[in-house]
Amino acid sequence: MSSQKNQGISRKDFLKTAAFVGGIPALLSQCQRAEELNEKVMAGDLSGVEFYDISKPENIIYTTCLNCNTGCHIKAKISDGVVVKIDGNPFSPWTMNPHIRYNHSPANKEIAKLDGAICPKGQAGIQTMYDPYRIRTVLKRDGKRGSGKWKSIPYEQAVNEVVNGGKLFSHIPGEENREVEGLKDICAMRDPKLMKKMKADVDKIHNDEMTVDQFKEKYSEHLDKLIDPDHPDLGPKNNQLVFNYGRMKAGRSEFVKRFVHQAFGSVNKPGHTTTCQGSLYFASKAMNTQYIDGEWTGSEKAYWQADLKNAEFVIFAGSNAFEGGYGPPLRTNKITNGLTEGRLKFAVVDPRMSKLAAKAWKWIPGKPGSEAAHALAMIQWIIDNKRYDETYLRAANKAAATAVNEPNWSNAPWLVKIDENGEPGDFLRAGDLPESIRPAGDADRFIVLDNGRIRALNPNDTQNVVTGDLLVDTTVGGIPVKSSMQLLYESSKEHTIEEWAEICDITPKMITEVAKEFTAHGKKAAADIHRGVSQHTNGYYNVAAWMSLNLLIGNFGWKGGMSYPSTYNVDGGKDGQPFDIKKMHPDKLSPFGTDIVRHGESYEKHTTFEGYPAKRPWYPLSSDVYQEVIPSIGDAYPYPVKAFIMYMGAPNYALPAGHKLNEIMSDTEKMPLFIASDITVGATSAFADYIFPDGTYLERWEFHGTHPNCTQTVQGVRTPVITPLVDSCEVYGEEQYMSLESMLMAFAEGLNLSGFGENGFGNGQKFTHQDHFYLKMVANMASDGTPVPDATDEELDLLEKTRKHIEPYVFDVNRWKESVGEELWKKVAYVMTRGGRFMNYPDTYEGEQLTNAFDKQINMYCENTARTINSMTGEHFSGIPEHNPVTDSLGREVKDWEEGYDLQLSTYRQTTQTKSRTNVAYWLLAISPENYILMNSMTARKKGLKTDDEVVIKSKTNPEGIWDLGEMGTKKVKGKIKVVEGMRPGTVTFSLGFGQWGNGARDTVVDGDVIKGDKRRGRGIHANAVMAVDPYLENTAFSDIVGGSAVFYDTWVKVEKV
Amino acid sequence: MSTNTATFKIDRNKDFKISLGVSIAALLIGAIGIFQMFVMHYHGALTSYVPWGLLVGAYIYMIWIEVGTILAFIILYYGMKMKSLEKLTPVVLIAAISALAAAMTLVGTKLGHPFRAWKVFLEPSFSSVMIWEIWTHILFIFLLLGMLYATIKNKHVLMKRLSFISVPIGIVFISLVGALFGVVAARPFWNVSVMPLMFFIASIVAGVALLILIHLLFSPTKGTQAYTKTAEKLTRTFIGAISIGIIAALGNAIIIAFPNVPAYDEALQLVLFGPYWWTTWIIHIGIGIIIPLALLFFFSQNLKAVGTAAVCYLIGFSMVPVNIIIPGLAYPMSGMEGIEEAFNHAKLSFEYTPALVEWLVVIFAVGLALFIFTLGYRYILQPYFERTLNQ
């Protein structure tokens, strides 16, 4: 087990900080180098131009930022092996507008001097990496969970303990006899064939083609491998390993899938989407679901955003484009250029006057939770005033869209059957019609009325143009029907504009004026929405309502309208790509069973069905329901979990009511083994049994995909720019740096899992180093569509020169080459030397449309949603956007204001912080060392509060206003008031990123030495602990049961001066 | 006469020990501050936005005393022909030199690079008032030393000539110290044209006050009628000087307040009602003006009262330079409001309360002054007095 060299540091210092990056001695030499340099310059031995080394191609590595989830493409400027400056990558449309052509050479000295624009967090990435509180070796708990006591242990020991289990914590009082089950016991089912067969039979049980008893009989020999033989649909014991992650992007995602699903055989790899903008994803996913071969399928977890470079009018609703969102560098200058060019005008719907709102034509401080009402009011006005794009909306299938030069079409004219209660159900299909009027052909086709004539259509038909009437309310062949658009219209007519305005607490004029402007720019207008719209209990329908506004003007895929993400594929699943990574896995397992958050499955079909409400909600329409993971483990529903791995997430900090997780994580019965991968002792990893160190984003591999607002196809590569500051270890006989990958590979080695090791990719194709994996992915992206050119000799040379400071166990050109083969190597190098692959700017548009226009159907009425049953109430969801009040999981309206909680609590991002992790960046803390509770002056006057007054925030479910941090004690949800004008009266808000207890904010004890915490890292307030706890679930915040969102904006609170 | 001298010597011997003890104690305590500053790199409470504070204030005060005592003495002795002051000449000079030593210590500690101080002599920039100020100060120091030499060696003509030169030099010097602040257009509170005049007056008044003290404590004529008479004369001068000082201060305040520029207002607000209002109201106005005035008004015949008034004045005015410097700095300049929140650091703040280390350094400087005065008195003046009085 080799590790970083230790010379040049006193033994005492070394001991004190051995587990922390702070103590890395190799860095001392840097200081000497700097002095030498200084002497040289002073003596005139080195000219300025030689001295300014970071403008030279050989000192720049192009990579991808992750100091927030935007993932901008960056260049790390390296001087003497130290990253001293980070700037934007000019090859990328994210950081340079417009960006330079992909075929320019990074070896060109002048190209190397071009810097793109990145945000302050990106600049401060240096401090994420060079953080004295980073861990560099495995830490094992040396006291109760969350006690802050650790000891550093050798890597093999850690791996051995996790794999084999045993009395791992016998040194801790109370746990002397606790036997921990190792991964080897959890990974019970190892036979891929058996698993496949069982999986198919479980499907049969759900489709009533097999009974549980028949199943048990068939697999009587293997029942011990199941979690519960009486409920085979819970799956094998393997599912009792849950790998939960916060921020994970392409590449690592495939790596983890390979380990968890394909090698370990667990279904459980839940992510954090629902804490982000879950309902935005899942409402959009419902809207982009396609009807193929009689089935709603082919949906993508993706949404649309405005093309800000060309838009003339944009409504930003709950979208924080300047301070948060995806992301400041991508969007800011497109907006500001638009302002000074006189091209762009915009309105902002936000209870807080964001920096964006400060420059808006209109700031509309609507009432939180009323977002659908607002959109529906505009929809009503637009339909009443016939200001929608009739031509677009009438197109009912692909052929019709093509005929009118539209890239996509909607189901606005399709007819929906109305039941006896007047409720819409399924679409009317040809087969439903009496023979007399049934159009000839397929019974499965949908029906429209075209100027009153019945016409059947196949949505993807490219030959037969079918258009339909938009507002239809009639009976066809005796069946009451309404068109999708009629349903939308009726939903918008639920109230008058005045009534809607009252619900939103805005003026009717604000609604109509903005609606008028929105429909005055043709397709160059857009409604761009984000968390403020989606993270409500009614989030799904808020999103659907706003997206429907876009549908009304048919702006999807048009310049200045709505743009859809497009990226170069890395997993190799496309034709023409060299490495189909998923398939290059001999003996891979196909896991089955219900996952821990019960997503994508219907409760009714499950063998655990017990009537309504379910014990916890099921999420058939959404996935990665972050707020469900740990509470479900706590409730052992639908089954108990034995080992929990947390990667790059801090759910107890990030989630609303996250404090409820601490209790569960502290409980060794509910969560017997807790492993974390982290770069510091983080907010959540503080509760782990083992923390495995990881490389920061500047020291490791990943890809980053793209965001909807980016109109070009892009894929960024994240790659180590220095030798990671963590220790190295040996896995599969090779030296590796400690990282998520080496951890999983070490587990795989210990468990002897498939898909890794000497023949990991198939016979003779080894997977003994993570490079073998990631380089193949680079080759894949290089080969997506038209392959990239070959790197020139100069560029090949550059690739090595730029990495001369990196140790061979991290960068070894031969290993890289080997991973992809000589033939692809030059293409890989082409991508690597440019930090990714980027579509050329001139290729962005085709006439007035976006080259990457969304070119499929967009559902105004979502039949699939309408067919789905709410596991808590037993009722069907609505297929059309509607306004709902704020409710708990059982659908009961929340009225906490009646009990003296008179303020609505909201939250937002500020440019300088990213969640639980940028509190380590002192440069950012200098700009804003703490956050405040923003309160309008009128509210403050009423409450007798002034700026800098300290208050505690309290809510009905946290009446004391306390953060319970388990062994770390408690702290008040206390912060300072800032009285402002730019805040909706009656609503208070706070920014994300402060009030922390992780990442060095508190003292820790490692190997008996106290590592003093840094107070600067813990200032300000984090009020997630007062966000409402669902009264039925009791350990989870409010959720949007349809779209899955964790709810951040629907809590009523009071503030009390301390 | 001779008995007088004898008592004089014995008394002073006792006082000498006390004085030496006090000064050494101050030096030792103050040395902690010097150590902290130079070895441990304590920066005190100064920030980039309030870059000057207590130390610069104390420096100015020491200069006021240094120059004021000399000027007052020369004007009274040569100008107003108060011959009875003659015997005080060496005491005055030693006192001024002591103040000078304190001033130099203080100016040294306020530099970021004290060891580059030589640059002001070898690489000066004559566009800087500071250079003129420093150079005239040096000139003034030479004059002081010259005068001391002349006095001790009884070279009256030389003494007279040097005195005559030191008046304009002293005035220029003290005005330049005022101009140091007065020329800073960026700081409305300082950027008043009367700043040099104010400094001159302040310095003279302080000089007269110290002169009274010196006379009361050290005059060899103690107990004689001449002694009392001189004291009375000095008292009248003191009253006059203090009155001019007050009128000038009021005038200045009006000038500052009148233009109604927000920045002046803020500074004035700070002086009068800010967190250190008491330095203005209690120390400056209370101890420095009202008490001395009352004492002088009601008990002008009582020498103890007069002495107390002088001490009060000197104490009261010790805060004046600081009260000029800090308000000029302690708030963002117009148009720059909010700058301290744009980038946060303890050293980017407008809040300044002198830190312990700064007080320690001041104690060191004062201790040094006392130490030099005590030794100077003992080893230069006493032999000299003995010599001259016995003649």
Add this chain to the structure above:
Amino acid sequence: MNEHDKSKKAASDLSVVAEENQLKEIFGQDSETSAEKLPENNRKGFLKKAATILGMASMSLPTLVKEGLAAVTEDRTDEYDAQFIEDMPVFDIDEEENMIIRMQKELQTAMEKPIEERSWVMIIDLRKCTGCGACTVSCVAENHLPAGVVYRPVIEEEIGTYPNVSQQSLPRPCMQCEEPPCVPVCPVNATWVRPDGIIDMDYDQCIGCKYCITACPYHARTFDFGINYTDGTPAKQPYEKAANYEYNKGYTHDDGDPVIGSVRKCHFCTHKLEEGMLPSCVTTCIGYATYFGDANNQDSLVSELLGQRNQFRLKEELGTKPRVYYLT
């Protein structure tokens, strides 16, 4: 009486004006005083004169101040040789609309001229600045600024009352004043005006008297107290130890290094200009709100922008003539 009349009346009083000029010479103040300030200055003029006469400083100062000023603007041309610059690659037409590339090219053209023919200006479009702070941090990183030192803070202000509220962000680099009050006050020539208008600092010369800090009307100078961001944490980090690029001198920030105890300020990234690169705050500005270039080039982007009406400079009334302009 309106402003115009006021100033006319003041101007007609010849003696006062004459006195004004004389005093301005003495105190190194500029004669460009805005109309509304005149009456007040006149009133003070008398007192100024009295004070000066009393101080007797007036005798020799004016000429000496002039000489002094000449000394500080002395020609140090050969210290600022343009570094060799390779040819910029040819970009496609559509990339020409990229203002960063355009400005960098114009900068390189300017660097080919003798230094005294370059006239750098920075323009900040406040309509485009979102107050993100990227420029602030980029500058800190580029120049290895230690804790407590900042060259380009962004001042934020909320304007108006609910619901008619707005916000203004004002980035504040050094104005590189044409008449810099910070320069003449320096007793040892540690700071001076370069022929291209940039105000340089010499950390080996500065005695740390901080006089210049008090003289700058924009708070653009900060003092290096020798504090590191990681003081009090387990260890000082490599980025804090790396050699500093400022003025291409390679200073480090360890105890006793010349930068510590010196005054620091924005220098328009002179070390990058010499490389043919734009200042860091310009390239990283995500709002594309910051422009930089040579005002002596009629065709440059900055010249184009300065031709517009909507510009102003900070505290114009002080006569410091900043090289940083703002657009509204």
